[in-house]
Amino acid sequence: MNRALRYSWISLGREWRAGELRILALALVIAVAAVTSVSFFTDRVQRAMSLQATELLGADLSITSPQPIPGEFAREARERGLDTARYVSFPSVVVAGDDSELAELKAVSDGWPLRGTARVSEALFGEEQETRSVPGSGEAWVEARLLQLLELSVGDSLEVGEISLSITRVLTYEPDRGGDLFQLAPRLMLNVEDLEATGLIVPGSRVNHRFLVAGDEAAINRYREWASAELAENQRLETVADAQPALRNAIARGEQFLSLAALVAVLLAGGAVAVAARHYSDRQSDTSAVMRCLGASRRFVLQVFTLRLLWLALLASTVGLVLGFAAQGVLAWLLSGWFATELPLPSLWPVFTGMGVGLITALGFGLPALLRIGQVPPLRVLRRDLGAPPPAMWLVLGLAMLTLGVLLLWQAGDVRLAGFVLGGAAVTVAVLWLAALLLVKALTPLRSRGGVALRFGLANLSRRGALSAVQLSAFGLGIMALLLLALVRVDLLSEWEGSLPEGAPNHFMINVQPDQVEPLQALFERHGMERPEYYPMIRGRLSAMNDAPVRPEDYTNPRAERLVTREFNLSFAGDLQPGNRVVAGQWWDPEDPEPGFSVEEGLAETLGIELGDVLEFSIAGERVRAPVTNLRGVEWDSFNVNFFVLSSPGVLEDFPATYITSFHMDEAGQRMLTEAVRQFPSITVLDVRALMQQVRDIIDRASLAVEYVFLFTLAAGVTVLFAAIHATRDLRRRESAVLRTLGASRKQILAGLLAEFMVMGALAGLLASAGASAVGIVLAREIFDLPYTVNPVLWLAGVGGGALGVGLAGWLGARSVLRQPPLLTLRQVG
Incomplete structure (x- = not known):
């Protein structure tokens, strides 16, 4: 084994000049970079939530209720020597002059927060400073966004319900806010002692009362046992492990989606590995036969080539890890609005994840082809027609599906989700491959039409029908994913917005008391509404x-x-x-x-x-x-x-x-709302337009992140094309030599190759456009219940973009076949 280990490492450097190994390494680099970019990012998120777990809650334990929390909980905590604090939060409209804005009010008691510290500044965009105090009576701390919306500054006053508060500080960070995902409005913080004077809390008001507890771990555990038995139906106890469940669930789903998007790149990279490994094993048949003639056993030959693959996987995975770490910085920037603080550096765990993905991908997709090398007979040295037997189809497909299933389960962490994705991917690839094969067959009657370059390109496609179908389906899958994210998503949002009738409600008014209904309706009438x-x-x-x-x-x-x-x-x-x-x-x-x-x-x-x-x-x-x-x-x-x-x-x-x-209500109705809030401070007005815009911004940022990850998919798709080009390089070189011997110029042959790849790209784009349109129709009708209309730009982008992208990549990869003189090529064949 030691001899095989040493020889495999030494021979790897010598064999690196073989293009198959470079393509195989590039595919592994892309696969590892795609997965680790997501892994590094999600690890940073998990570390941030673990490091700041107590800050997400602002305490060691909290009790939440829509009703005031009975004083017995505070008395029991004090008797046990625990620190306590409380706050009340709810949305409400605040007024400054003739302007009004929705704000998230938070009335805090002394001692808040029990864990972590708040940060404030003395002026808008001023220098931050930590504080352990809370707003004094008659004071308000507000976020910069609210100051900008109301055109206020520190020292100005605003109306909160029935009282006026002076803005004394700009609130820049709250430890227990847990991230600004899906925030309806900017924060305004006041002292809990001012809450009753505002007149905002009336029977039926939608408020959240939270009682915070902190102290020694053993005392907290004993208090939790006592409090759990005393909780009423509308009260909920949360510990650090339960902090911000909505945020955790949303982030977990986002992580799953990004991981699955990265695995599409792994799938395509695996295809490139399989194609490159197959061609590499064919080219190494002579080497294997010579080694067998010199006394090497079949086991030794198999060990050498398997170890060579492992060395290559380790080296490529290392490069992929470096690229993945660099790429996650962009991913963190795209999703920076999800988090209230800067994310910490990741741990070393994604390194092991990346190495595992690289090794599993290399072995799962490349090993079936390399196993053939050990079966090359020594007699091949004398008889060139003898070679390695083709790999069993069940072994190739079985190991590939097993590899993909393991990676899916690893990344998704959900057996049901992994099963659905694996089954959906298999069906999609099968449908794309069948459609691609039919398209290639349909080109056969067209081989005798058009110019010389087009006839040459169509002939190449139809002559290598099975390989062309694989290339078409791989590129169709990648382009379809990009079309879904870039165009269909926009079309669905447009259909949703267009489905709303003219004059559809865009504001909600809540917390209206029974005796306020008639005066408010009269107020609407007075303003012509x-x-x-x-x-x-x-x-x-x-x-x-x-x-x-x-x-x-x-x-x-x-x-x-x-x-x-x-x-x-x-x-x-x-x-x-x-x-x-x-x-x-x-x-x-x-x-x-x-x-x-x-x-x-x-x-x-x-x-x-x-x-x-x-x-x-x-x-x-x-x-x-x-x-x-x-x-x-x-x-x-x-x-x-x-x-x-x-x-x-x-x-x-x-x-x-x-x-x-x-x-x-349009912009002209703002005065009516300001008058309504001044007359009835307890009511709350929600501007749905702002909510819709915020949700749209979040979707756009998340979609950009997924599209960014799918750039690895595009790179993996290009690698599949280069692998397929390289696998047919010798054949293309011989064809080129024959054509040039018969009088064809380099320009004509290059034009034929360009025509071949542009037709392939256009067909792949056609498949992708059809698939993206079908998925868009299903999503619109079955999921969103919308009348979806297929956008013609989708087809133009798919067909045109596919033709240009694949044509350019194929042309760049195939130029090398014309560099070798025809005479040398014909002599090698002979």
Whole structure:
């Protein structure tokens, strides 16, 4: 073994001049760089969340509730020697002069935060400084974005509800905010002692009360056991491990998506490895035969070539690691808005991941071809027609699928997701290959038409039909992914925006008290606007179904778990709301309704609710029971007010309710909103336009990140093409020599090669455009319920871009076949 190890390393340098090894190494570099760029980035995210875990919570433990948290929790914590603090957060509109803006208010007590420190500055974009204090009474700390929106500076005042607060500092960092993903509005922080004076907290207000605890780990654990037994239905206990679950889930999904995108590059790189290894094994048949004649055993020959592949994989993986580390910096910049602080440097774990991917890819896709080398008979030295037997198809496909499955499971971390992706990839590749093969066959009748260069190119494509089909399907897959991300995503967003009718609601008004409804409607009329309809909203938690308690642990669906732990927005109605339709059961008789609930069909499917089931809701300490009499389909994207659960009249009217409405307003209506907020400080107005823009910005940034990762896919696709070109280099060189001997010029042959590759690129783009259009139609109709129209630019970009890109890459790779004199080529053949 030592002799094989030493000889494989020495011979690797000598064999490096073989183009197959360079292509194989390049494919491995791309595969490792693609995976490690994502791995380094996700490792930095995980390290940031681990290093700042207590800061994500601002404490060691917290108790959250939509209602004020009883004082017994604070008394028990103090008796156990623990530090405590509290804060209340909710959205509200703040006013400065004639301008108003939505802000995320946070009223904090002394001692906040218990873990980590806040950072502030004395002026807009001034020097940051850490602080352990909180705003004093009558003071406000605000984020720079709010100052810019209201055109204010430190020292100015703004109205928060019924009081005026002086801006004393610019808030630059909160340790327990956990990142600015999906933030609706900029932060305004005030002292909790000023909260009551604002008049913003009224019955039914949507607020989040949080009680924070910190101290010795043993004391925290004992307090957690005590508090867990004392929690009410609407209270939730969180530890450091539970901090920011929504953020963690969103980041985890993003990491999975980026990892799967990187694996597409690995798949194509694996194809390049397989093609290059196959050609390399063919060219090494002579070497193997000579070694056998000189006394080397079949086992020794196999060891040498396998070790040579391992050496190459290690070297290429090292280069890929360096490139991956550099590439993750760009990825971190693209997604920088997801995080509130600078990400720490990654650990060494992605290094082992990259090495593992390089070795697995090399062995999984390259080993089947190299195993043939040991089977070359020594007699090949005398008889050139003897060579290695072709590898068994079951071995090639089986090992490739096993390799891809292992990598998918490794990166996705989810057996079900990996299975779906593997099956989808196999079906997609099979369909693309079959379509590519049919397209190549369809070119056969065209070989006798057109100019000399075009006929030559078409003849090459149709003569090597199987190889051309593989190249077409590989490039079609890469181009299709880019088209989906670059164009179909934009088209779907445009269709979604276009599906909204003119004058669709773009504002919501919530936290409206019953006695404020009529004055607010009159205010709309005075400003020349249509009176909006206000709907009652009651907060309630689903506590039982068919007399069986509803518990999160009874569900395996994460969304179902979250739904049963939160409070629902309930309402009652006699008539069916616009945009709602009954899909099962019967709507109640408005004149004599029986007690019952109407449930949105998606919620019913998630929680397993069926017609006739008896639901029990806990509302303000009381319980309400009624059967499900119908299921509704709801147009959520209409931006009208809608509810998951409605009751018939007479079921919920006696419970305290706030009112909600949605309405359309242009810029001229801003004065009306400012007047409304001044007259009724407790109401909250949400500008959906700003929310839609923020979501669109997040989607765009995430899409850019995925497109960036798919650049590795494009590079891997080009490598597949170069591998295929190199695999046919000897054949092309002989063809070129014959054609030049018969009188063809270098210019004519080069034009023929360019025509071949441009036709291949155009066909690959055609396949990609068809695939991207099909996927876009399925997504629009089945997922988003939109009338999708195929964009002709998609086809132009696919066909034209494919022809130019593949044509240029193929032309650059094939020029070398013309450098060798025809006489030398013909002598070598003879």
